[in-house]
Amino acid sequence: MTETARLEAFSDGVFAIAITLLILEIKVPESNVSDLARELARQWPSYLAFLISFAFIGIMWINHHRMFTHIRKSDDILLLLNLLLMLGICVVPFTTALLAAHLGHAGARTAVVVYNATYFGIALLFNLLWRYAASRDGHLLAADVNREAAQRITEQYNYGPLAYAIAIALAWVSLTASLLTNVVLAFFFAIPPRYASKTVPKRHKTV
Amino acid sequence: MTETARLEAFSDGVFAIAITLLILEIKVPESNVSDLARELARQWPSYLAFLISFAFIGIMWINHHRMFTHIRKSDDILLLLNLLLMLGICVVPFTTALLAAHLGHAGARTAVVVYNATYFGIALLFNLLWRYAASRDGHLLAADVNREAAQRITEQYNYGPLAYAIAIALAWVSLTASLLTNVVLAFFFAIPPRYASKTVPKRHKTV
Amino acid sequence: MTETARLEAFSDGVFAIAITLLILEIKVPESNVSDLARELARQWPSYLAFLISFAFIGIMWINHHRMFTHIRKSDDILLLLNLLLMLGICVVPFTTALLAAHLGHAGARTAVVVYNATYFGIALLFNLLWRYAASRDGHLLAADVNREAAQRITEQYNYGPLAYAIAIALAWVSLTASLLTNVVLAFFFAIPPRYASKTVPKRHKTV
Amino acid sequence: MTETARLEAFSDGVFAIAITLLILEIKVPESNVSDLARELARQWPSYLAFLISFAFIGIMWINHHRMFTHIRKSDDILLLLNLLLMLGICVVPFTTALLAAHLGHAGARTAVVVYNATYFGIALLFNLLWRYAASRDGHLLAADVNREAAQRITEQYNYGPLAYAIAIALAWVSLTASLLTNVVLAFFFAIPPRYASKTVPKRHKTV
Numbered sequence: 001m002t003e004t005a006r007l008e009a010f011s012d013g014v015f016a017i018a019i020t021l022l023i024l025e026i027k028v029p030e031s032n033v034s035d036l037a038r039e040l041a042r043q044w045p046s047y048l049a050f051l052i053s054f055a056f057i058g059i060m061w062i063n064h065h066r067m068f069t070h071i072r073k074s075d076d077i078l079l080l081l082n083l084l085l086m087l088g089i090c091v092v093p094f095t096t097a098l099l100a101a102h103l104g105h106a107g108a109r110t111a112v113v114v115y116n117a118t119y120f121g122i123a124l125l126f127n128l129l130w131r132y133a134a135s136r137d138g139h140l141l142a143a144d145v146n147r148e149a150a151q152r153i154t155e156q157y158n159y160g161p162l163a164y165a166i167a168i169a170l171a172w173v174s175l176t177a178s179l180l181t182n183v184v185l186a187f188f189f190a191i192p193p194r195y196a197s198k199t200v201p202k203r204h205k206t207v
Numbered sequence: 208m209t210e211t212a213r214l215e216a217f218s219d220g221v222f223a224i225a226i227t228l229l230i231l232e233i234k235v236p237e238s239n240v241s242d243l244a245r246e247l248a249r250q251w252p253s254y255l256a257f258l259i260s261f262a263f264i265g266i267m268w269i270n271h272h273r274m275f276t277h278i279r280k281s282d283d284i285l286l287l288l289n290l291l292l293m294l295g296i297c298v299v300p301f302t303t304a305l306l307a308a309h310l311g312h313a314g315a316r317t318a319v320v321v322y323n324a325t326y327f328g329i330a331l332l333f334n335l336l337w338r339y340a341a342s343r344d345g346h347l348l349a350a351d352v353n354r355e356a357a358q359r360i361t362e363q364y365n366y367g368p369l370a371y372a373i374a375i376a377l378a379w380v381s382l383t384a385s386l387l388t389n390v391v392l393a394f395f396f397a398i399p400p401r402y403a404s405k406t407v408p409k410r411h412k413t414v
Numbered sequence: 415m416t417e418t419a420r421l422e423a424f425s426d427g428v429f430a431i432a433i434t435l436l437i438l439e440i441k442v443p444e445s446n447v448s449d450l451a452r453e454l455a456r457q458w459p460s461y462l463a464f465l466i467s468f469a470f471i472g473i474m475w476i477n478h479h480r481m482f483t484h485i486r487k488s489d490d491i492l493l494l495l496n497l498l499l500m501l502g503i504c505v506v507p508f509t510t511a512l513l514a515a516h517l518g519h520a521g522a523r524t525a526v527v528v529y530n531a532t533y534f535g536i537a538l539l540f541n542l543l544w545r546y547a548a549s550r551d552g553h554l555l556a557a558d559v560n561r562e563a564a565q566r567i568t569e570q571y572n573y574g575p576l577a578y579a580i581a582i583a584l585a586w587v588s589l590t591a592s593l594l595t596n597v598v599l600a601f602f603f604a605i606p607p608r609y610a611s612k613t614v615p616k617r618h619k620t621v
Numbered sequence: 622m623t624e625t626a627r628l629e630a631f632s633d634g635v636f637a638i639a640i641t642l643l644i645l646e647i648k649v650p651e652s653n654v655s656d657l658a659r660e661l662a663r664q665w666p667s668y669l670a671f672l673i674s675f676a677f678i679g680i681m682w683i684n685h686h687r688m689f690t691h692i693r694k695s696d697d698i699l700l701l702l703n704l705l706l707m708l709g710i711c712v713v714p715f716t717t718a719l720l721a722a723h724l725g726h727a728g729a730r731t732a733v734v735v736y737n738a739t740y741f742g743i744a745l746l747f748n749l750l751w752r753y754a755a756s757r758d759g760h761l762l763a764a765d766v767n768r769e770a771a772q773r774i775t776e777q778y779n780y781g782p783l784a785y786a787i788a789i790a791l792a793w794v795s796l797t798a799s800l801l802t803n804v805v806l807a808f809f810f811a812i813p814p815r816y817a818s819k820t821v822p823k824r825h826k827t828v
């Protein structure tokens with residue numbers, strides 16, 4: 001078993017690049033447009049997709065960071081699970097561009113489903129990685145881990161896959177509802193686990 | 208509360224990528240141009256936009272670095288404020304390309320306003336992040352923080368939002384004046400706070 | 415001789431960027447397509463190429479990580495060999511795009527050969543770098559290196575160049591077989607050396 | 622004065638991104654070309670430009686690394702000089718694409734001059750940064766710096782600006798000679814200073 005420093009450095013790199021690449025998908029209107037302000041306003045689906053994806057990747061980074069304040073050791077399975085998680089993160093700039101290009105067009109539903117499906121996959125992988133690290137009596141967690149804090153992460157992540165599955169299903173009812181669910185979920189995962197879980201927090205310093 | 212190491216690593220990544228992506232917005236003239244030198248010269252708005260943005264992002268990185276020599280602890284609010292700051296930084300390659308494409312065309316004013324508005328937002332977020340870290344008796348600052356140095360950062364940052372708001376307003380008077388204000392402000396924030404603030408510096412080693 | 419920290423940081427950066435850039439090669443279908451789902455399905459060569467390359471770069475990162483748990487010192491030759499290795503990694507997004515564009519077209523064989531040839535080169539460089547570090551009685555390895563674990567890396571890497579050469583040769587028999595060999599090899603190098611080598615592992619904690 | 626850790630992390634990021642972006646400038650031939658191998662061969666100026674630039678940026682990274690094994694402290698001037706150096710590095714992907722597009726066309730000389738001029742600027746900035754750090758009795762160097770090793774870096778860097786100026790001038794004689802000089806210089810700066818300088822090395826461990 002090795003330390004997690006390079007795993008975190010590599011992941012920070014992927015998160016930072018994926019979140020910065022999102023901006024490349026927003027097109028710059030041509031020099032010869034007569035009304036630039038209106039042209040920029042017309043591109044609202046691009047800004048919307050950019051903002052949702054930025055929030056998602058940023059908040060997933062915060063969650064990765066949170067998990068790895070508890071995870072201190074690494075092994076080959078963890079490296080592979082983390083790599084799969086990074087695969088999910090790397091796909092987001094593509095599904096974001098897809099959403100931006102097809103919102104308001106014939107392919108909008110397909111785009112929303114693909115977009116939310118990526119997040120469903122990422123939520124699943126977050127669960128897998130965390131559960132693996134916490135398995136066998138927390139064999140990859142810090143020796144002095146706050147078990148209650150760890151338990152609260154487990155509880156919060158439990159909601160992820162089902163909630164994103166609902167977001168996907170909602171696409172057949174209303175695209176707005178589907179995307180809105182996605183946004184609400186991003187905020188839910190931004191909330192520290194101590195407020196998001198049902199575990200009654202005792203009075204003590206959290207890790 | 209956790210350490211700031213990964214927050215800094217993630218931010219360094221975003222700064223480094225955003226500043227390097229700027230170059231992708233400069234177009235390479237086609238192989239078949241007869242006078243390459245003249246063609247390159249014609250692209251001056253791209254170089255100007257590139258240089259101003261490079262200076263801005265670079266100097267914002269220096270400021271981020273400066274703040275985090277004082278900030279030693281992190282919490283969920285700080286992570287979110289820093290994420291919003293990174294959102295601002297990530298938008299710069301887009302507004303830079305916008306400026307480069309529309310300087311000298313019908314949409315020049317709109318482009319300059321959008322460009323300076325991004326910087327206004329970033330200046331605001333720098334203030335928010337710093338004030339939050341320094342709040343409640345500097346609860347996220349180093350225990351042995353030099354309070355005077357911290358105070359001088361607060362004073363220097365105070366000028367930011369108003370000054371960039373003036374830069375925006377100037378766009379309706381003169382685009383050159385508006386961009387020039389922007390350049391002057393970049394240099395102002397490059398100056399170490401001990402020269403930029405009005406606090407009388409006592410004789411002692413700064414942090 | 416210096417430490418390996420910056421060499422690892424630089425390499426992590428290159429790996430993280432190369433793996434994230436892969437997604438930029440997948441095209442977003444135009445807004446006006448009538449059946450987005452079918453259009454997305456038609457792009458399967460892009461997804462296939464993306465996934466193989468992602469697996470390859472990711473697993474090469476894991477191997478780099480594994481090597482550098484043993485390598486603790488650096489010198490000028492190691493820096494240059496690592497730079498050549500990074501050259502190989504940087505080329506992968508190009509050969510991936512080449513493969514995606516030409517699978518199923520007249521240039522498929524050429525694309526597969528170029529694609530596998532890059533991996534052949536990378537496998538060769540991994541061997542060179544590792545053998546150099548382990549040479550002269552492991553002069554760049556940790557003083558307390560587990561010699562058996564190091565030996566098993568050497569044995570596993572030995573298979574690389576020949577196996578990728580076979581993958582290249584197979585392109586004249588069957589493109590599917592050639593790419594499949596490539597995929598199998600990626601999984602082979604994902605396996606920890608203790609399972610991949612013939613050295614009988616004794617009972618002890620690996621490094 | 623602060624530590625150099627974040628300055629190095631930011632620089633590693635810029636170097637890693639700039640070197641990886643180079644590959645984006647190589648075009649993938651269209652799917653419908655009848656002879657892909659010939660089409661790939663026709664793109665030799667792109668590969669040549671890619672390889673020279675990769676070698677240059679990689680070797681500049683090695684030099685940056687070398688300098689910062691000696692430089693241990695940072696101040697505002699050093700941050701700004703390093704930022705200017707990064708500006709030079711960031712420009713390389715653009716001048717590389719320019720060279721690739723115009724080699725063998727009417728604008729070849731202009732492209733070669735611009736390409737070499739960037740390297741001239743970078744060589745100048747390396748000198749400035751190093752001389753600043755080593756000035757005032759090495760005020761930013763490690764307390765236990767090997768003065769002879771530092772002196773040899775100074776001597777090696779002295780050759781840079783003049784040599785690249787010659788490379789620029791040679792463009793009016795022969796483009797091949799100009800580019801070849803550039804390649805030779807890259808190798809010269811890859812050589813450790815102890816072999817490149819005229820200072821007679823005494824027998825002792827180098828830093």
